[in-house]
Amino acid sequence: MKRSAGLRRCVAAEEACRATRRALLIALCLVSTIICAHAQVAVRPSRVGILSLDAPGPSVLSDAFRKGLREAGHIEGKDVVLDWRFADGNTDRLRMFASELVALRVDVIVTVNTTAAEAAKQATSTIPIVAVRVADPVGSGLVASLARPGGNLTGLVSSPPDLSAKRLQLLKEVIPRLKRVAMLWDSRNKGGEVQVREAAGISPKLGLTFQDVSAEGPDHLRSSIDAALKARAGALITVDDVTTMTNRQWILDLANRYRLPVMSVYREMPEAGALMSYGPNAAAMYRRAAALVGKVLKGAHPADLPVEQPTTFELVINLKTAKALGITIPQSILVRADKVIE
Numbered sequence: 109m110k111r112s113a114g115l116r117r118c119v120a121a122e123e124a125c126r127a128t129r130r131a132l133l134i135a136l137c138l139v140s141t142i143i144c145a146h147a148q149v150a151v152r153p154s155r156v157g158i159l160s161l162d163a164p165g166p167s168v169l170s171d172a173f174r175k176g177l178r179e180a181g182h183i184e185g186k187d188v189v190l191d192w193r194f195a196d197g198n199t200d201r202l203r204m205f206a207s208e209l210v211a212l213r214v215d216v217i218v219t220v221n222t223t224a225a226e227a228a229k230q231a232t233s234t235i236p237i238v239a240v241r242v243a244d245p246v247g248s249g250l251v252a253s254l255a256r257p258g259g260n261l262t263g264l265v266s267s268p269p270d271l272s273a274k275r276l277q278l279l280k281e282v283i284p285r286l287k288r289v290a291m292l293w294d295s296r297n298k299g300g301e302v303q304v305r306e307a308a309g310i311s312p313k314l315g316l317t318f319q320d321v322s323a324e325g326p327d328h329l330r331s332s333i334d335a336a337l338k339a340r341a342g343a344l345i346t347v348d349d350v351t352t353m354t355n356r357q358w359i360l361d362l363a364n365r366y367r368l369p370v371m372s373v374y375r376e377m378p379e380a381g382a383l384m385s386y387g388p389n390a391a392a393m394y395r396r397a398a399a400l401v402g403k404v405l406k407g408a409h410p411a412d413l414p415v416e417q418p419t420t421f422e423l424v425i426n427l428k429t430a431k432a433l434g435i436t437i438p439q440s441i442l443v444r445a446d447k448v449i450e
Contacts, residue, residue: 154182154405157191157209159228160220161202162350164194172391173218176398182405197326197350199223199296206231216404218397219263221349222299225250229261236404239263240397241348241390243299245415254415262400262410264393265417266299266348267373272306275371275386276314278423279343281441282384282430283369286343288317290336292329292359293347295322300347307345326351329359337366348373348387356380367433378426378449383433388418422446 164170174184182188191214193205206227209217217237219225225239229250243266245251252258254265280286291307293300304320311318319339323332329351336344344363346352352359353376360381363370370377373387400413423441426449430437442448 153186154188154216155191155212155214156188156401157193157212157214157217158220159193159195159202159205159209159217159224161195161197161199161223161227162220163196163354164192168391169394172394173398176395177402179395180399180402180405182402188405195224197354199227202227203230210235216401218401221266221297222248222250223297223350225261225263226298229259233260235260236410237261237263238397238400238404238410240393241266242415243267244302247302248298251415254417256411257413257415258411260410262413262415264396264400265415266388266393267303268417271373271387271421272303273310273314275345275373276307276310276316278384278386278441279345279369279371280314280316282435282437283342286316288319288339288341289343289345290319290321290339290341291345291347292332292336292352293322294349294351295324297347297349297351300349303347323351326355329355330362333359333362333368337368341368343369343371343383346370346372346377346382356382364429364432369429369433369435375422375424375447378424378429381429382426383429383435384423384425386423387421389420389422392420393418425449 177184177188184190191209191212193209195202195205202224210232214235217228217235219228219237219239220241222242225242228237237260239261240263242250242263245265246253250261279289289311291304293304308318319336319341321332321336323329356377357380360370364381370382372382372385374390375385378385396416403413404410423445424447425437425445427437428450
């Protein structure tokens with residue numbers, strides 16, 4: 109009888125131990141689930157919005173941006189998500205997209221050109237902004253100074269002051285008889301004003317007469333080019349903006365038909381048929397912008413990140429266009445070219 113009672117106590121004790129082990133196992137599972145849930149929240153991918161007034165640019169630029177992100181330790185689809193917004197030249201749509209990115213609570217907004225940067229600044233004063241291809245961030249009121257931006261925006265200047273003079277000097281070397289140069293740009297582009305002002309100021313020192321043939325949107329391009337032709341301009345410089353870039357093939361076909369040499373900022377123009385270009389390497393700028401995004405994602409504040417100036421420039425010459433226009437490119441220019449299109 110005593111043995112049976114003892115056996116029952118042993119069985120009861122073993123069942124109690126089993127119950128305790130089950131309870132402990134359940135508790136451990138619950139704790140593990142909670143830890144995993146917190147871990148999933150902690151590794152939420154960063155969200156980067158990319159806002160551009162232009163249509164989607166060459167894939168080489170987006171590829172350069174992704175490469176820059178990888179170099180900064182971020183991989184799209186793994187720890188960072190890219191939200192692209194292209195306004196196709198429509199400023200109203202640009203402002204709508206800026207507000208949309210703010211509503212999505214992106215961690216950083218990357219803007220392409222001055223107009224996009226202004227739209228983002230108007231939409232938010234708290235979300236960090238990294239601006240690419242901005243002509244005059246201080247003059248346009250985007251930052252307090254290049255060294256200390258002071259707000260929620262930093263980025264890269266697209267055109268240092270001496271580049272306009274450099275392009276004019278190159279044109280004079282290539283076309284020694286050049287007397288008058290015209291500049292084509294969209295007058296709605298505030299960034300273009302800087303390049304026009306610089307070119308107008310340096311032209312007389314190079315023995316050139318400067319002519320501003322601005323166009324208020326694509327509908328006025330023909331009359332602007334006609335004005336340059338009527339004034340017998342010996343060359344046409346195009347400013348990098350949405351109007352000139354999206355209509356570059358039409359502009360170049362017309363200019364080449366009337367044997368009007370075209371000089372531009374970025375290589376996309378000579379690749380489409382312009383005579384030459386001299387300016388920052390756009391791919392290098394996008395990679396550098398990605399590096400700034402990486403710093404912001406790690407906790408840096410735009411106010412403390414100086415606005416950078418490009419350090420890599422390239423001279424691109426279309427030799428085929430030169431021959432068609434009857435222009436002989438000096439060997440001294442060809443040996444300095446980063447790319448010669450034949």
